[in-house]
Amino acid sequence: DTAVSQTPKYLVTQMGNDKSIKCEQNLGHDTMYWYKQDSKKFLKIMFSYNNKELIINETVPNRFSPKSPDKAHLNLHINSLELGDSAVYFCASSRNGNTIYFGEGSWLTVV
Amino acid sequence: AQSVTQLGSHVSVSEGALVLLRCNYSSSVPPYLFWYVQYPNQGLQLLLKYTSAATLVKGINGFEAEFKKSETSFHLTKPSAHMSDAAEYFCAVSENSGNTPLVFGKGTRLSVIA
Numbered sequence: 001d002t003a004v005s006q007t008p009k010y011l012v013t014q015m016g017n018d019k020s021i022k023c024e025q026n027l028g029h030d031t032m033y034w035y036k037q038d039s040k041k042f043l044k045i046m047f048s049y050n051n052k053e054l055i056i057n058e059t060v061p062n063r064f065s066p067k068s069p070d071k072a073h074l075n076l077h078i079n080s081l082e083l084g085d086s087a088v089y090f091c092a093s094s095r096n097g098n099t100i101y102f103g104e105g106s107w108l109t110v111v
Numbered sequence: 112a113q114s115v116t117q118l119g120s121h122v123s124v125s126e127g128a129l130v131l132l133r134c135n136y137s138s139s140v141p142p143y144l145f146w147y148v149q150y151p152n153q154g155l156q157l158l159l160k161y162t163s164a165a166t167l168v169k170g171i172n173g174f175e176a177e178f179k180k181s182e183t184s185f186h187l188t189k190p191s192a193h194m195s196d197a198a199e200y201f202c203a204v205s206e207n208s209g210n211t212p213l214v215f216g217k218g219t220r221l222s223v224i225a
Binding site for chain 1: 132145147149152153154155156157162199201205210212213214215218
């Protein structure tokens with residue numbers, strides 16, 4: 001009965017690879033987000049989708065491409081991974097701009 | 112544009128002592144304000160939120176925060192620290208309308224000394 005679930009939780013991969021992180025929410029929310037937490041614990045919004053439509057796209061390299069097949073899912077695909085992509089990626093969701101609920105995070109390590 | 116400043120990247124208190132984590136915000140519109148806690152290797156858990164109702168907000172685990180518009184502050188307090196309170200705490204702000212994302216402070220790491 002997890003509210004916001006994301007997989008995988010841990011991912012170690014080599015530079016240049018392509019990887020995806022999946023996210024699903026069962027809260028009936030209409031807005032989903034991806035946040036990035038860097039090594040200094042700083043959290044920053046990457047993308048925001050409302051009813052499957054992209055509404056926020058911060059300054060993120062084109063190698064990052066979100067995809068929302070339906071309101072309950074927002075996946076993050078990363079091409080040509082670089083060392084600097086190592087971080088924790090959090091999926092989150094909300095309804096009508098109210099409280100944002102976060103997933104457990106996906107720890108990505110690029111070697 | 113909105114922003115959050117958390118004073119002190121690391122706060123250390125003795126077990127049983129008062130916890131005070133400071134947060135100041137900047138917003139051109141009435142804000143929603145939040146405190147989240149992150150335990151090691153875990154996600155973010157909502158502690159409490161202010162959404163333009165009562166200015167003193169009570170949250171989980173004995174935490175509370177007071178919204179002070181004149182000081183643009185939303186400090187987090189707990190009367191008596193427990194060892195289990197050791198974690199990273201994040202203050203965040205969003206606009207009180209629409210689906211705007213949260214803007215986070217840089218976090219404050221709370222250590223509790225036995």
